Amino acid sequence: MEYVYATMILHAAGNEVTEENVKKILKAANVKVDESRVKALIAALENVDIEEAIKSAAIPTAAAAPVAAAASAAEEESAAAEEEKEEEASEEEALEGLGSLFG
Secondary structure (H helix, E strand, O other): OHHHHHHHHHHHOOOOOOHHHHHHHHHHOOOOOOHHHHHHHHHHOOOOOHHHHHHHHHHHHHHHHHHHHHHHHHHHHHHHHHHHHHHHHHHHHHHHHHHHHHO
16 A cells, blocks of 8 residues: 555655655655565556546545435434433433332
């Protein structure tokens, strides 16, 4: 994953994505550089438009936002239901206390 991050840093900074530049970033991050992985990454990116790849990868992320919102709403409903149960239990305890006064 560090190799991909190095590539993204180079791209974001406007620097050329080369073996040497990727190695420099990895070394600066104290990552043990695997020469064959660097070569494979650069070869895999040879005909790739990184900016286009980022845009196409961002679409599923945007689609995940409604799922996260739904999960958040479900958590809120669960919290509200739990709070309601606590209120009911508190009312029952109060009624039991009143019952002992007349018992």
